[in-house]
Amino acid sequence: GDHGESLFEEGFLGHGYALNESQLRIPLVVSGLPVRIQVPFGQSQLRDAINVALSGQNGPLDSRPSVIGNGGRVFQYLGELDEPAQIAWLTTSGTFVYDFRVDRVKTAAGWKRPTALSPEELRGFRDLVYTWEAMRLTRHGRDSHAP
Numbered sequence: 301g302d303h304g305e306s307l308f309e310e311g312f313l314g315h316g317y318a319l320n321e322s323q324l325r326i327p328l329v330v331s332g333l334p335v336r337i338q339v340p341f342g343q344s345q346l347r348d349a350i351n352v353a354l355s356g357q358n359g360p361l362d363s364r365p366s367v368i369g370n371g372g373r374v375f376q377y378l379g380e381l382d383e384p385a386q387i388a389w390l391t392t393s394g395t396f397v398y399d400f401r402v403d404r405v406k407t408a409a410g411w412k413r414p415t416a417l418s419p420e421e422l423r424g425f426r427d428l429v430y431t432w433e434a435m436r437l438t439r440h441g442r443d444s445h446a447p
Contacts, residue, residue: 375431381439387432389424396424 333353373391377384388397397406404411
């Protein structure tokens with residue numbers, strides 16, 4: 301699957317409303333390929349994982365598995381990249397979400413205003429926002445040079 305469904309978690313029914321555990325943590329089953337998936341694993345990494353597994357770069361298909369995924373974090377956004385409703389890091393310990401609609405950050409301790417974040421949470425928040433801004437700039441830089 302490409303997304304999960306909220307069944308009234310955080311007050312939502314359906315999908316596409318929030319970057320939360322029930323919509324983001326979905327199963328990925330890999331069988332018969334020499335690949336070991338590290339979590340978190342983003343959907344954008346799937347094609348590369350399959351290509352590496354089928355390429356035989358580690359030898360025959362029954363040999364040592366390729367390790368796929370960064371094992372650290374995956375950037376996610378809800379809506380359009382230029383004007384998302386939410387942006388988030390999905391990590392092994394959960395999600396770190398910024399909701400533009402209500403100017404709140406979801407940390408392990410719950411929802412907070414950016415001004416109420418601890419120094420460590422503030423570093424994570426800035427890293428999230430700077431990553432999003434860099435993605436937007438990279439995309440617009442590439443688009444502006446297109447023929």
